Amino acid sequence: xxxxxxxxxxxxxxxxxxxxxxxxxxxxxxxxxxxxxxxxxxxxxxxxxxxxxxxxxxxxxxxxxxxxxxxxxxxxxxxxxxxxxxxxxxxxxxxxxxxxxxxxxxxxxxxxxxxxxxxxxxxxxxxxxxxxxxxxxxxxxxxxxxxxxxxxxxxxxxxxxxxxxxxxxxxxxxxxxxxxxxxxxxxxxxxxxxxxxxxxxxxxxxxxxxxxxxxxxxxxxxxxxxxxxxxxxxxxxxxxxxxxxxxxxxxxxxxxxxxxxxxxxxxxxxxxxxxxxxxxxxxxxxxxxxxxxxxxxxxxxxxxxxxxxxxxxxxxxxxxxxxxxxxxxxxxxxxxxxxxxxxxxxxxxxxxxxxxxxxxxxxxxxxxxxxxxxxxxxxxxxxxxxxxxxxxxxxxxxxxxxxxxxxxxxxxxxxxxxxxxxxxxxxxxxxxxxxxxxxxxxxxxxxxxxxxxxxx
Amino acid sequence: xxxxxxxxxxxxxxxxxxxxxxxxxxxxxxxxxxxxxxxxxxxxxxxxxxxxxxxxxxxxxxxxxxxxxxxxxxxxxxxxxxxxxxxxxxxxxxxxxxxxxxxxxxxxxxxxxxxxxxxxxxxxxxxxxxxxxxxxxxxxxxxxxxxxxxxxxxxxxxxxxxxxxxxxxxxxxxxxxxxxxxxxxxxxxxxxxxxxxxxxxxxxxxxxxxxxxxxxxxxxxxxxxxxxxxxxxxxxxxxxxxxxxxxxxxxxxxxxxxxxxxxxxxxxxxxxxxxxxxxxxxxxxxxxxxxxxxxxxxxxxxxxxxxxxxxxxxxxxxxxxxxxxxxxxxxxxxxxxxxxxxxxxxxx
Numbered sequence: 001x002x003x004x005x006x007x008x009x010x011x012x013x014x015x016x017x018x019x020x021x022x023x024x025x026x027x028x029x030x031x032x033x034x035x036x037x038x039x040x041x042x043x044x045x046x047x048x049x050x051x052x053x054x055x056x057x058x059x060x061x062x063x064x065x066x067x068x069x070x071x072x073x074x075x076x077x078x079x080x081x082x083x084x085x086x087x088x089x090x091x092x093x094x095x096x097x098x099x100x101x102x103x104x105x106x107x108x109x110x111x112x113x114x115x116x117x118x119x120x121x122x123x124x125x126x127x128x129x130x131x132x133x134x135x136x137x138x139x140x141x142x143x144x145x146x147x148x149x150x151x152x153x154x155x156x157x158x159x160x161x162x163x164x165x166x167x168x169x170x171x172x173x174x175x176x177x178x179x180x181x182x183x184x185x186x187x188x189x190x191x192x193x194x195x196x197x198x199x200x201x202x203x204x205x206x207x208x209x210x211x212x213x214x215x216x217x218x219x220x221x222x223x224x225x226x227x228x229x230x231x232x233x234x235x236x237x238x239x240x241x242x243x244x245x246x247x248x249x250x251x252x253x254x255x256x257x258x259x260x261x262x263x264x265x266x267x268x269x270x271x272x273x274x275x276x277x278x279x280x281x282x283x284x285x286x287x288x289x290x291x292x293x294x295x296x297x298x299x300x301x302x303x304x305x306x307x308x309x310x311x312x313x314x315x316x317x318x319x320x321x322x323x324x325x326x327x328x329x330x331x332x333x334x335x336x337x338x339x340x341x342x343x344x345x346x347x348x349x350x351x352x353x354x355x356x357x358x359x360x361x362x363x364x365x366x367x368x369x370x371x372x373x374x375x376x377x378x379x380x381x382x383x384x385x386x387x388x389x390x391x392x393x394x395x396x397x398x399x400x401x402x403x404x405x406x407x408x409x410x411x412x413x414x415x416x417x418x419x420x421x422x423x424x425x426x427x428x429x430x431x432x433x434x435x436x437x438x439x440x441x442x443x444x445x446x447x448x449x450x451x452x453x454x455x456x
Numbered sequence: 457x458x459x460x461x462x463x464x465x466x467x468x469x470x471x472x473x474x475x476x477x478x479x480x481x482x483x484x485x486x487x488x489x490x491x492x493x494x495x496x497x498x499x500x501x502x503x504x505x506x507x508x509x510x511x512x513x514x515x516x517x518x519x520x521x522x523x524x525x526x527x528x529x530x531x532x533x534x535x536x537x538x539x540x541x542x543x544x545x546x547x548x549x550x551x552x553x554x555x556x557x558x559x560x561x562x563x564x565x566x567x568x569x570x571x572x573x574x575x576x577x578x579x580x581x582x583x584x585x586x587x588x589x590x591x592x593x594x595x596x597x598x599x600x601x602x603x604x605x606x607x608x609x610x611x612x613x614x615x616x617x618x619x620x621x622x623x624x625x626x627x628x629x630x631x632x633x634x635x636x637x638x639x640x641x642x643x644x645x646x647x648x649x650x651x652x653x654x655x656x657x658x659x660x661x662x663x664x665x666x667x668x669x670x671x672x673x674x675x676x677x678x679x680x681x682x683x684x685x686x687x688x689x690x691x692x693x694x695x696x697x698x699x700x701x702x703x704x705x706x707x708x709x710x711x712x713x714x715x716x717x718x719x720x721x722x723x724x725x726x727x728x729x730x731x732x733x734x735x736x737x738x739x740x741x742x743x744x745x746x747x748x749x750x751x752x753x754x755x756x757x758x759x760x761x762x763x764x765x766x767x768x769x770x771x772x773x774x775x776x777x778x779x780x781x782x783x784x785x786x787x788x789x790x791x792x793x794x795x796x797x798x799x800x801x802x803x804x
Contacts, residue, residue, distance in 0.1 A: 074562050080515050081558035087525045088551050091540025098540065099609065102533020103757030107764055109526040114772030116522060120515040121779045125786055128512035132786055144779070182530075182761040414544045414615070423552070431559050438566055 018408050020417035021093045024424055026393070028085050030386055031428045035079030037385060039119075040149040040199065041206020042072045045233060046126075047142040054135045060225050064233075066130075068210070070442055073127045078435055080120065082428075093417065096410035097400055100177060104169050105159045107182040112155035119148030153202060154195045161190035164392070165259040166401050189259060193251045194392075200245045201388065203237055205381040208345070210234030212378030213443060215371045223366070232364055235374060238381065239349035246342055250305065256395075257306035260402055261315040262324070263395035266331040268302055269295065270316045277302040277314035282336060285328040290318065292332070326397040334390035341384035348373055459743060459753040462762045466531040467752055469769050470524055475734045477520035479638065479727050482631070484514045486639025488557060488585020489632070490662065491578065498654060503578065505655055507565060509646045512787045514561065516780065518554070530765050535745045535755035539595075542604040542613035542746075546591045553587030556580055586632060593631030597624040600741050601685040606749040622684040623677070630673040634730045637666035641710065641726040644719045656719075663714045663722065671707050674733065687747050691740035699736030703729045 015023070046068055053061035087109070091098050122144035129138055162168075168185030172178045211234035214227045256264045264270075269285040269292035270277060279302040283295020300310035307314075317325050351373070355365025364370075400407040459467070487506045494502040529536035540547070560581035567573040598604060598619035605612040640663035647656040678700070682689045692700065710725030743751045756762065 070566060074566055077515065077558050077562040080518060081555040084518070084522055084525075084554055085551055087522055087529075088540075088547055091525075091529065091536050092544055092547060093540075095537035095540045095611075098529055099534045099537030102529050102536060103761045106526070106530020106533060106757065107761060107768060110523075110530040110765055111768050111772065113519060113523040113526045114768070114776055117516065117519045117772070117776045118779055120519050121776070121783045124512040124516055124783055129786055178758075180758050180761045182764050412541060412544070414541060420548065427552070427555060431555070434559070434563055438563060441568070442566070 015418050015421075017415060017417050018411050020421050021411045022407065024093060024417060024421045025089060027421065027424050027428060028082070028089055029389065029393075031432070032079065032082040032086055033385065033389060034382060035075050035082060036153065037202035037205045037382075038075045038209070039072070039079045040153050040202040041204075041237075042068060042075065042210075043126075043142055043145040043149055044203065045206065045210065045237065046072065047139065047146055049233060050139050050142060054139060060229060063226060064230055067442065069127060071439055072123070074435060074438060074442075076119075076123050078431060080116075083116075085424075093412050093420075094400065094410045095412055097405065101166075101401060101405065103180050104166075104177065104182060104185045105162050108155040108159045108162075108186050112152045115148050115151035115155055117148075118144050119152060122148065150199055153199050155186075157195045157198045158186045158188070158191045160392070161194045162186070162188045163401050164188075164194070164396060165190040166404050190255055193248060193255050197245070197248050197252050197388070200241050200248060201381075201385045204241050204245060204345070205238075205378070205385050207234045207237030207239075207241075208374075208381040209378035211238060212375050215374035217443075218366065219368065219371050219375065228363070228366075231374065235352060235364065235377075238377065239345065239352055242342070242345045242349045246346055249339070249342060254306060257314070260396065262317065262320055263326060263331070263391075264306060265315055265317045265319075266326045266328045266395050267335040267391060268314075269328060269332040270302065270314060271318055272316040273313060273319055274316065275303065275311050275313045276300045277306075277312075279305060283332070285332050287322070287325075287328055324398060326395045331391055331395045334387040334394070338384045338387040338391060341380045341387075345377060345381065345384075348377055459751070459756070460759070462759060462766055463531075463752055463756045465766055466527065466756075466762055466769065469766075469773075470527045470531065471735070471738050473520050473524045473527065475731050477517070477524060478631075478634070478734055479731060480513070480517035481520055482589060482635040482730070483638040483642050484510050484517055485557070485585045485589050485632075486635035486637070487643065488561075488582050489636045490639055490643065490659070492582025492585065498658065501652065501655060502658070505643060505646055505650065505652070507561075509643060510561065511565060513783060514558070516783055518558070521554075527765070527769065531757055531762060532745060532752065532755040533757055535750055538604065538606050538611045538746060538750065539599070541611040542618055543595045543598060545615060546595045546598070546619045550588045550591035550595070553584045553591065556584035557588065560584060589632040589635045590628040594619045594624040594628040596631070596737070597621065597627035597685075599746050600681075600688045600737060602687060602747045604746050604749075606746060623680050626673060626677045626680050630670065630677055630733075633666055633670045633673055634733065637663060637670045638726050638730055640666050641714065641719070641723045644714070645723050648719055660714055660717070660719070663726070664711060667707060667711045667714065667726065670729075671704070671711075674703065674707075685747070687744070688737070688740050691742065692736070694740075695742070696736045696740030699732045699739060703732035703736065706732060 046065055049061050049068070050065045052058060053065050122141050125133070125141045126138070126145055129141060133141065162185050165188045166185070167188045168181040168183070169177050170179040211231050214231040214234070217227050218231065253264070253267075256267070266285075268277075269280050269283055271285075271290045271292065276299060278297035278299045280292055280295035280297055283292045285292045303312040303314055304310045306312065317328060351370065352364055355367075355370065356363065359365065396402055398406050398408065400410045487510050491503055491506050494506075525536075560577040564574050564577040564581055567577065598613075598621070601621050601623045603613060603618040603621055640659050644656055644659040644663055647653075647659055678692075681692065706725045706728035710722045710729055713719070713721035713725055741747055743753065745752050745755050757765070
């Protein structure tokens, strides 16, 4: 099989085409998702802050709006080009997926193009229209950006949901895909929960990242209104959604239990099929010994979480041969990281709420330890988001379309994928560094100068 | 098997998207070409005119490509899969150009003026703008010239040879020069709106030069098509010739109008001339999506998915068309702007 061919490459890594293509896709997705999440979340913050700025004729809210709009301009551009990479990459690296299943999952991608159109058109109007539109019209032009961003995320995630729980087609006796129903495919069983989980994650990660930036500023002594408001807005968005996200995450885990039992087993590091299955917190799966060591086990908790019954039987990884199991170490650890961060953010929310209550419901806590916690909450939220996608995607393996098409059978017959991988990593490291540098410069720019500049 | 009305409708939408990508997105790449070639005392003004012209619209213009890619893959999935295999290298090169062009453009726009940062990204922006039109033009020629063979589910195409035949060597440069021609005519209008006569003169001369080169390349292209792409040539003689004539006529009008300082007529003429090349190509290679083994009917998704796709395209178009009109009305309206108003987001 082509995918077993070992490729020679300059970094001395022996990778098969399949491994290289999967790593290439992981890098391309992992990079894009950061910009996509911020591109969904920031416009929502902007329409909020700009509303207050116009309504209250408030210079501080306007200064925040203008500064975040600039950041959005940079982030959306990188999101747009890195998203284009993905639309091509599907054809370049996974022609076996596109050729056979394109008619089933093409629809949401085509619709996503329109959602992105709306986003891109109005981002142009929003970013460049400050002097050309009246304040309220300008504010209105932000809304299509908010809605277009959410809609594009929704459409794209429906396609991924379908890869987890493929429906909306029949297979003929000869194995051909027939009776295609793309709308049913789009509204597959995973769609409601996965799309909600991702959109919430995008909002949370954005809000907390904004809060982080200003927490760092406050830790450096810049405790003015500008910083306090920015932190409050970002933190509120991020933490109000945290309990909702824990609830949706629980639904997501039940969905996985129902649709992809081996993914659940990998997430939990569960090797043997058991009734009254324990929930393993932490721990390291050892695929060689087919056991998970060092974890804390809560008896029956997994059965209860997955099926609402402590005596329910949960399938273990040994149900299928080793070749059909996902990378259990990676999936389990990523899942633990995501859940751990999720609950830590919930705790931060309780902390913030308690402090706010004690301060007469007028201000958030501003102690150094609280600010330090907020400062790491933004990066932590993005780690959780990436970890969630690792669980979703690595946990689906060895399938690209769960139960229907193996990833190994979808990969291109072309060689040299490792060169794409190297080029992608190199490019994205460069762009990521340049983008971060530019954003840091933007954040450091003294505000006084900006406000006078912007008044012209 | 002949194509159904539904298949034709979706294919026409894709063709329209491709044409608009060339007319709008292509012109943004052309702007990058002039940005790269800017020199002398007016180079800063030229670059800021180009930035101001591209800034608000390039992302929207870029979405036409995403639309073409996703609609092709939804509506004609086997063609998309085959192109992914056959054009593995040129598509990768085009993508690299797209990423670097877009990133460099915003990095430059938001960087501090007069810094090394800006000059580095200016250079990257210009060079990346050359790459994508050439790679996509060469790919188009690969599709038309019969170098991609498809046998059942297997694609036979040389990794390099498929897109480096004689026609590709004309189509690559031609698409770059067409982009530059479009950009020069559009920028002439922008310079007139800004009341900058010096730049107006520069872009007018560039439009004339690029237009003449594009016309010459298109003429050479026809001869190469005859020798290198017999199926396309046949289709051209049969159905495509009116578009060849239209393109030539519009090109002459555009050049004449440029010379006589009728910059709006020149812009329209250039757009018609370039659009006719794409439309003529499409008509001439009908019914093939990939010459000579894959027709549109063979590649099409089943009716049950084309129906919702067509409906989605109609709804999407109904939302996008007025939004685009608004975008262009806000930023490209004919009223001339006072001197010195910058639409550079970093400076405003």
